[in-house]
Amino acid sequence: MTTHGTRPTMRDVARHANVATKTVSRVVNDEPNVRPQTAARVQRAIIELGYLRNDSARVLRRGQTASIGLILENIGDPFYAALSRAVEDVAASHDTLLITGSSDEDPDRERTLALAFCARRVDGLIIIPAAHDHTYLQQEMAAGCALVFADRPPRLIGADTVLTDNRGGAMTGVAHLIGNGHRRIGFIGDDPRIYTAAERYQGYCEAMAAAGLRVASSWVTRTAPSRQTMSEALRRMLAGSTPVTAVFCGNNRITVLALRELRTARISIALVGFDDLELADLLEPGITVVAQHTGELGRIAADMLFRRLGGYPGPPERVVLPATLVPRGSAEFPPPADP
Amino acid sequence: MTTHGTRPTMRDVARHANVATKTVSRVVNDEPNVRPQTAARVQRAIIELGYLRNDSARVLRRGQTASIGLILENIGDPFYAALSRAVEDVAASHDTLLITGSSDEDPDRERTLALAFCARRVDGLIIIPAAHDHTYLQQEMAAGCALVFADRPPRLIGADTVLTDNRGGAMTGVAHLIGNGHRRIGFIGDDPRIYTAAERYQGYCEAMAAAGLRVASSWVTRTAPSRQTMSEALRRMLAGSTPVTAVFCGNNRITVLALRELRTARISIALVGFDDLELADLLEPGITVVAQHTGELGRIAADMLFRRLGGYPGPPERVVLPATLVPRGSAEFPPPADP
DNA sequence: TTGAAAGCGCTACCAG
DNA sequence: CTGGTAGCGCTTTCAA
Numbered sequence: 066m067t068t069h070g071t072r073p074t075m076r077d078v079a080r081h082a083n084v085a086t087k088t089v090s091r092v093v094n095d096e097p098n099v100r101p102q103t104a105a106r107v108q109r110a111i112i113e114l115g116y117l118r119n120d121s122a123r124v125l126r127r128g129q130t131a132s133i134g135l136i137l138e139n140i141g142d143p144f145y146a147a148l149s150r151a152v153e154d155v156a157a158s159h160d161t162l163l164i165t166g167s168s169d170e171d172p173d174r175e176r177t178l179a180l181a182f183c184a185r186r187v188d189g190l191i192i193i194p195a196a197h198d199h200t201y202l203q204q205e206m207a208a209g210c211a212l213v214f215a216d217r218p219p220r221l222i223g224a225d226t227v228l229t230d231n232r233g234g235a236m237t238g239v240a241h242l243i244g245n246g247h248r249r250i251g252f253i254g255d256d257p258r259i260y261t262a263a264e265r266y267q268g269y270c271e272a273m274a275a276a277g278l279r280v281a282s283s284w285v286t287r288t289a290p291s292r293q294t295m296s297e298a299l300r301r302m303l304a305g306s307t308p309v310t311a312v313f314c315g316n317n318r319i320t321v322l323a324l325r326e327l328r329t330a331r332i333s334i335a336l337v338g339f340d341d342l343e344l345a346d347l348l349e350p351g352i353t354v355v356a357q358h359t360g361e362l363g364r365i366a367a368d369m370l371f372r373r374l375g376g377y378p379g380p381p382e383r384v385v386l387p388a389t390l391v392p393r394g395s396a397e398f399p400p401p402a403d404p
Numbered sequence: 405m406t407t408h409g410t411r412p413t414m415r416d417v418a419r420h421a422n423v424a425t426k427t428v429s430r431v432v433n434d435e436p437n438v439r440p441q442t443a444a445r446v447q448r449a450i451i452e453l454g455y456l457r458n459d460s461a462r463v464l465r466r467g468q469t470a471s472i473g474l475i476l477e478n479i480g481d482p483f484y485a486a487l488s489r490a491v492e493d494v495a496a497s498h499d500t501l502l503i504t505g506s507s508d509e510d511p512d513r514e515r516t517l518a519l520a521f522c523a524r525r526v527d528g529l530i531i532i533p534a535a536h537d538h539t540y541l542q543q544e545m546a547a548g549c550a551l552v553f554a555d556r557p558p559r560l561i562g563a564d565t566v567l568t569d570n571r572g573g574a575m576t577g578v579a580h581l582i583g584n585g586h587r588r589i590g591f592i593g594d595d596p597r598i599y600t601a602a603e604r605y606q607g608y609c610e611a612m613a614a615a616g617l618r619v620a621s622s623w624v625t626r627t628a629p630s631r632q633t634m635s636e637a638l639r640r641m642l643a644g645s646t647p648v649t650a651v652f653c654g655n656n657r658i659t660v661l662a663l664r665e666l667r668t669a670r671i672s673i674a675l676v677g678f679d680d681l682e683l684a685d686l687l688e689p690g691i692t693v694v695a696q697h698t699g700e701l702g703r704i705a706a707d708m709l710f711r712r713l714g715g716y717p718g719p720p721e722r723v724v725l726p727a728t729l730v731p732r733g734s735a736e737f738p739p740p741a742d743p
Numbered sequence: 744t745t746g747a748a749a750g751c752g753c754t755a756c757c758a759g
Numbered sequence: 760c761t762g763g764t765a766g767c768g769c770t771t772t773c774a775a
Contacts, residue, residue, distance in 0.1 A: 072547045074752055085762040090754060098760050115543040120523040121469065122752035124460045125767050132503075132524075141489030143482050143682070150480030153506055162520065164471075164503050167492055181501065184459040185471075204454040208411045324686055343482070344683040347663055413768055424746040429770065437744055461768035465751050 073114040082110035093118050124186065132162040133370060134182035136175055137193040139167045144317055144340055144359055145193070148215070151363030152191060159371055161188070170259070172196035183210055189370045191215055197258070199224075211373040215366035217260040223381040225369045229357045231261050231339075234388025235268025236275075238337040238355040239313050241390055243276045246399035247311040247335055251284040251302035253295065253323060254315030262287065265315045265339055284309050295322040303332065310400030311335035317342055320352065336395045339388070351393025358386050412453040421449035432457050463525065471501040472709060473521035475514055476532040478506045483656055483679060483698055484532070487554070490702030491530060498710055500527070509598070511535035522549055528709045530554055536597070538563075550712040554705040556599040562720040564708045568696045570600050570678075573727025574607025575614075577676040577694040578652050580729055582615045585738035586650040586674055590623040590641035592634065592662060593654030601626065604654045604678055623648050634661040642671065649739030650674035656681060659691065675734045678727070690732025697725050 075093070079086045084107060091099045092107040099107075110116070124130045135152055137145040149165060156163045164187065166178035175195045179202060182190055189211030190202075199219045206212050206224070214226040242250050252269045255262035266287060273280050283305060286298035302309045311334055314320040320338030327334070338345075341356040365384055414432070418425045423446060430438045431446040438446075449455070463469045474491050476484040488504060495502045503526065505517035514534045518541060521529055528550030529541075538558045545551050545563070553565040581589050591608045594601035605626060612619050622644060625637035641648045650673055653659040659677030666673065677684075680695040704723055 076752080086752090087754080087762060088760090091761090094754090100760065103760085115547070117519065117523055117544070117547075119464075119525060119752055120520075121460060121463045121525050122767090123754075125458075125464050125769085126752080126754045128767075130460065139489065140479070140492060141486045143485065146482065146485035146488075147480050149485075149504075150478065150506065153479060153504070157505075162503055162505070162524065164501055165488075165492070166496075166502070167489065180456065181459075184456055185501065186458060186460050205456070208454070208456075321682065321686075324683075328686060342683060344660065344663075344681060344687065347660075347667060348683065348686055349688045415768080425769080426746060426771090427744090430745090433770090439744065442744080458768055461751090462770075463751095464753085465768080465770045467751075 072119070073116045074119070075116075078107065078110045078114055078116050081114060082107045128186075130186050130188055131160060132164060132185070132187050133189045133191065133367075134164045134166070134179070134185075134187040135191045136166050136168055136178050136182075138170050138195065140165055141167075142317075143343065144357075147359040148193075148363035148366075151360040152367045155364055155367030155371065159374075161371075168193075168195045170195045170256075172198075176201055179205075183208075188374055189213070191366050191370055192219075193217060194219060194260075196220065211370050213366050213370045213373070215362055218383070225373065225382050227362055227365045227369065227384040227386065229261075229362065229386050229388050231264035231388070232268040232271070234339060234355040234357070234390075235265040235313065235315075236272040237268075237388070237390050238339065238353075239269050239272035240276070241353070241392070242311045242313065242335055242337055242396055243272065243278070245311075245335065245397055248276075248278055248400070249281075249284070249307055249309045249311070250278075251298075251309040251312040252280075252286070252315070253290075253298045253312060253319050254285075254287045255319065256289050257287045262315055269313055281307055290316075290319045290322055292322060292326070295319070295326050299323065299326055299330070299332070303334075309334065311337075311396065314338040316340050320354070324348070324352070335398060335400070341391065345391075346393055348395075350395045353393045353396035354391050355388045356391050357388050361386055411458070412455045413458070414455075417446065417449045417453055417455050420453060421446045467525075469525050469527055470499060471503060471524070471526050472706075473503045473505070473518070473524075473526040473529045474531075475505050475507055475517050475521075475529070477509050477534065479504055480506075481656075482682065483696075486698040487532075487702035487705075490699040491706045494703055494706030494710065500710075507532075507534045509534045511537075515540055518544075522547075527713055528552070530705050530709055531558075532556060533558060533599075535559065550709050552705050552709045552712070554701055557722070564712065564721050566701055566704045566708065566723040566725065568600075568701065568725050568727050570603035570727070571607040571610070573694040573696070573729075574604040574652065574654075574678060575611040576607075576727070576729050577678065577692075578608050578611035579615070580692070580731070581650045581652065581674055581676055581735055582611065582617070584650075584674065584736055587615075587617055587739070588620075588623065588646055588648045588650070589617075590637075590648040590651040591619075591625070591654070592629070592637050592651060592658050593624075593626045594658065595628050596626045601654055608652055620646055629655075629658045629661055631661060631665070634658070634665050638662065638665055638669070638671070642673075648673065650676075650735065653677040655679050659693070663687070663691070674737060674739070680730065684730075685732055687734075689734045692732045692735040693730050694727045695730050696727050700725055 075086045075089045078089045153163045168175040183205045193216045199222045212224045284302045317340035338354045345352040414425045414428045417428045492502045507514040522544045532555045538561045551563045623641045656679035677693045684691040
């Protein structure tokens with residue numbers, strides 16, 4: 066039995082078993098060249114003392130921590146939670162621990178977290194960036210910290226990156242509305258400084274342009290979503306002489322807020338959302354979405370990271386995953402006949 | 405500029421600035437008793453060399469890692485994601501990093517994760533347990549690792565615990581159905597070996613008994629949820645001469661699966677679910693749930709942990725949070741008139 | 744205000 | 760097969 070706050074060390078075990086610490090180390094790490102009899106004696110001492118190897122010391126000596134860091138916007142968001150789980154699974158398959166931090170879309174917080182992780186000497190870092198300048202990571206990369214960007218590309222540095230085809234996905238979603246006869250289509254997106262939000266807006270614009278459709282400024286809102294901004298956005302695009310007959314929502318939170326707003330106001334217009342929602346198929350009508358392959362995004366990011374940790378030497382690579390249209394009913398009807 | 409894979413140490417900085425390593429340490433840690441002029445010289449060297457303190461070494465020397473571990477069932481589940489976020493926020497306010505691991509309801513995996521975290525010498529551990537015997541943690545507690553259990557109590561050891569009133573919540577939900585006139589009410593719960601599932605079943609039984617209602621065995625299913633088990637559960641409770649007119653679902657996944665099944669089969673019965681769902685208010689009818697205060701659960705667990713880390717000496721404590729009924733329409737109607 | 748030396752617990756390296 | 764020694768990069772302690 067150990068006393069409170071005191072842990073037995075390898076030396077303690079060694080003394081207890083009458084061997085050298087190095088022999089204990091061999092047993093603890095399953096190294097060869099230990100007589101079974103000796104190993105058994107050491108094992109007994111380990112159990113009797115309740116010894117658990119101190120991986121902090123091990124890390125210091127070996128220079129590898131068998132841990133990676135993941136920085137995302139908010140682990141409480143289902144999208145990032147799913148991504149995080151995929152990363153964790155890959156990490157676990159490499160016997161590696163995962164440290165997670167939420168940046169809340171704050172560049173300073175991202176930087177603080179990234180440097181804190183690097184100070185812990187994580188072997189690598191997966192970042193869903195909020196910052197607009199990642200040169201602060203150059204030193205860490207040079208010092209050997211592997212780096213992968215997911216969901217959004219790095220700014221001002223080169224590194225492996227895995228993205229969703231946000232622009233193409235948005236185009237597909239908006240084209241789907243156009244294909245159903247809509248010509249006045251609104252767009253509600255997040256703050257345009259966010260890469261994915263900007264890309265999706267571009268996709269919206271391109272799909273409209275490709276169909277020869279003009280976009281009125283009152284149809285477009287691009288800002289951090291809240292109940293109030295959603296309410297105003299919808300009011301603006303539905304007011305005036307050219308109200309929209311359909312709306313494209315730029316992410317999962319926006320879709321949910323817009324649905325709630327439309328329901329409250331008892332307004333029924335066609336809607337497509339970017340990102341899937343857990344109960345999207347159970348709403349009436351079902352919500353048509355452009356779904357990202359969230360798990361894949363995380364899995365591939367983690368695979369790329371471990372490939373680098375395995376010594377892969379090539380130049381930075383970029384993987385782009387498609388986004389998939391899932392028609393469920395909320396968009397598959399024509400606009401009301403014009404008076 | 406550093407070369408690949410080599411990081412400057414305090415000694416390097418010290419040499420560069422012509423001071424002792426201890427002086428660099430003082431500057432890096434904002435300790436007093438350094439002449440501003442000296443400090444400036446050190447700062448310059450730090451920037452020139454791109455030095456970042458190695459917290460692994462710091463940890464080894466100081467014996468505190470400023471990190472905590474969180475073991476839950478699945479970080480991809482919105483319930484645990486929300487809890488995790490609350491824990492992370494408390495940890496961040498203590499300048500502490502969070503390591504997360506998913507046990508997938510596997511006792512061995514829980515144990516492996518917990519011991520891996522302890523080997524890293526996390527300062528404390530928050531566990532949402534899957535195991536049925538936590539004596540393996542006694543040594544770690546004795547060695548000084550703080551321990552808090554959340555959502556489910558520990559088995560065979562004593563430790564701070566924060567729980568939801570699962571039994572009371574289920575009673576409230578079932579009583580609500582009874583209050584709306586239902587007398588034949590089904591129950592679908594998770595594997596009864598899971599603490600929360602067992603408690604919620606007890607609550608169901610007690611509410612039925614309190615109203616003087618018998619429970620037919622065909623009305624009850626208690627197993628790991630899947631599309632198939634849900635389908636069979638519903639078919640059983642709706643078949644025969646005494647079909648249920650309402651059902652109580654034991655957790656968020658079960659509620660979603662049951663809703664999908666009922667929708668597919670075009671069956672409309674009253675329903676109350678345990679755990680809230682993101683779009684519950686937007687379904688038609690809205691889904692009545694018994695909601696847990698997930699964020700509170702995580703926040704209080706983390707607060708209890710840091711209170712222990714701060715030296716709080718009292719005996720293990722148990723906090724029980726209420727679960728709150730949120731009526732939304734799926735349960736607020738009477739059963740069809742009996743023929 | 745500054746520095747030198749010891750050592751946290753482990754593993755790498757070399758000797759036996 | 761086994762053991763000793765050195766040292767990972769930092770902080771602690773004590774001396775100057």
